[in-house]
Amino acid sequence: xxxxxxxxxxxxxxxxEILTKYPEEVEISERNLMQIFDTHDFSGEKGLISLMVxxxxxxxWYSGPDTNYCITLLLxxxxxxxxxxxxLSEVSQIxxxxxxxxxxxxxxxxxxxxxxxYPSLSFEQKLAVTYNNEIKRSLLIQLREEGIILKSDLTDWxxxxxxxxxxxxxxxxxxxxxxxxxxIISVKGERSLVVFFINDINMFRVSPFKILKNxxxxxxxxxxxKTYVIDSQxxxxxxxxxxxxxxxxxxxxxxxxxxxxFSLLRKGAIIKKKNERxxxxxxxxxxxxxxxxxxxxxxxxxxxxxxxxxxxxYIDFHIPQxxxxxxxxxxxxxxxxxxxxxxxxxxxxxVSNDLIKKIKSK
Amino acid sequence: xxxKKSIKIADFIKNIKAIRxxxxxxxxxxxxxxxxxxxxxTQNLFNSIMKKKGTKVF
Numbered sequence: 033x034x035x036x037x038x039x040x041x042x043x044x045x046x047x048x049e050i051l052t053k054y055p056e057e058v059e060i061s062e063r064n065l066m067q068i069f070d071t072h073d074f075s076g077e078k079g080l081i082s083l084m085v086x087x088x089x090x091x092x093w094y095s096g097p098d099t100n101y102c103i104t105l106l107l108x109x110x111x112x113x114x115x116x117x118x119x120l121s122e123v124s125q126i127x128x129x130x131x132x133x134x135x136x137x138x139x140x141x142x143x144x145x146x147x148x149x150y151p152s153l154s155f156e157q158k159l160a161v162t163y164n165n166e167i168k169r170s171l172l173i174q175l176r177e178e179g180i181i182l183k184s185d186l187t188d189w190x191x192x193x194x195x196x197x198x199x200x201x202x203x204x205x206x207x208x209x210x211x212x213x214x215x216i217i218s219v220k221g222e223r224s225l226v227v228f229f230i231n232d233i234n235m236f237r238v239s240p241f242k243i244l245k246n247x248x249x250x251x252x253x254x255x256x257x258k259t260y261v262i263d264s265q266x267x268x269x270x271x272x273x274x275x276x277x278x279x280x281x282x283x284x285x286x287x288x289x290x291x292x293x294f295s296l297l298r299k300g301a302i303i304k305k306k307n308e309r310x311x312x313x314x315x316x317x318x319x320x321x322x323x324x325x326x327x328x329x330x331x332x333x334x335x336x337x338x339x340x341x342x343x344x345x346y347i348d349f350h351i352p353q354x355x356x357x358x359x360x361x362x363x364x365x366x367x368x369x370x371x372x373x374x375x376x377x378x379x380x381x382x383v384s385n386d387l388i389k390k391i392k393s394k
Numbered sequence: 395x396x397x398k399k400s401i402k403i404a405d406f407i408k409n410i411k412a413i414r415x416x417x418x419x420x421x422x423x424x425x426x427x428x429x430x431x432x433x434x435x436t437q438n439l440f441n442s443i444m445k446k447k448g449t450k451v452f
Contacts, residue, residue, distance in 0.1 A: 176432055232432075234436055234439055236436065236439075236440050238440075238443055238444060239444060268444070273433075273436060273437065273440060346443060350435075350439065351403070351406065352432070352435070353401065353406045353409075353428060353429055353435050354428075354429040354430070354431055354432045354434065354435040356406075356409050356410065356413055356428060356429070357428075357429060357430055357431070359413055360413055360416070363413070363416065363417050370417050373417055374414060374417055374418070377410050377413060377414045377417075380406075380410055381407060381410045381411075384403045384406055384407050384410070385407070387403055388403055388404070391403075
């Protein structure tokens with residue numbers, strides 16, 4: 033469990049300047065701050081480092097020598113800094129995007145909570161967090177259309193789109209590389225590094241297969257279970273995959289209270305006994321889930337209420353197989369060099385072979 | 395209604411090889427790739443998962 037977060041900037045005249053820290057009472061000596069900054073400065077690179085400073089266990093993000101911002105997470109000695117890597121990277125981006133008018137000061141407490149919770153997030157929640165980030169999502173959408181983009185063009189495109197700033201592109205790209213979404217390679221004849229899109233994030237609603245099987249699984253009385261199955265089938269008969277709907281569900285997944293309720297609903301219906309009252313928080317969650325047609329309520333003859341999952345949600349990585357059509361069009365119309373296109377095909381083939389090996393080894 | 399197409403990785407690799415041959419040999423090998431768009435691919439993935447009931451439930 034982290035001890036606290038420190039946001040600082042190196043000032044050539046005054047040295048390390050703490051812009052804010054959370055919680056307020058967290059303490060760190062000037063000497064330790066200097067050691068953290070020196071380690072970043074020595075590496076000369078933007079990005080994350082983890083280090084031990086005295087008895088302090090630290091993971092720290094650096095914006096690079098141009099801007100000299102450091103966002104440092106102080107951990108307990110038994111915490112694994114790697115667990116907080118993605119969370120700190122994500123939050124650092126948000127802080128830098130909110131420097132104007134010191135907006136970051138208001139959001140630091142909630143961002144700190146995000147980092148603290150990050151290691152306990154499930155795989156699907158971590159994917160949802162990535163997809164819920166507007167800049168990363170924009171990058172994905174652009175990559176889905178082009179497959180291959182020069183890094184310099186990506187910087188120009190982001191600058192044009194996010195005039196207020198988009199944080200640090202290298203950090204965003206580093207995270208996408210680590211997640212296996214992109215590869216960045218130098219290709220002969222190209223004026224900049226080339227970003228290749230190798231894994232997409234796909235998502236949609238799916239049937240809650242397991243609990244639809246029988247009333248034993250759903251926890252609903254037999255008669256209600258039959259109605260429940262019909263309701264779920266009806267939902268999918270009218271269901272169309274939509275980005276708007278996906279984003280709505282993604283937002284629910286990353287909310288810990290919603291996710292807790294959602295996880296329970298995946299195991300079977302939640303029963304509210306007659307005369308039992310739900311907490312205001314749970315009532316709100318149920319109302320919102322009902323409104324978004326994720327659950328439906330059923331009442332038995334004794335007046336007990338059952339909340340059952342009408343639609344589950346699927347989110348996972350997939351190799352963007354549709355990209356071959358874009359590669360073919362790029363070749364047919366001479367939009368990209370053959371060297372780049374062949375490199376892309378090699379990468380896609382490697383990723384596919386790795387996936388086959390992974391499936392076979394299971 | 396989207397046409398049912400294979401989303402198998404082995405079929406995808408065959409397509410990669412075909413397009414690579416087109417680029418290297420500068421001749422048309424295939425009319426079009428397996429999927430014309432992301433929407434088509436996602437719909438096929440959805441259909442495949444919905445068909446394989448119970449195999450991909452979180």
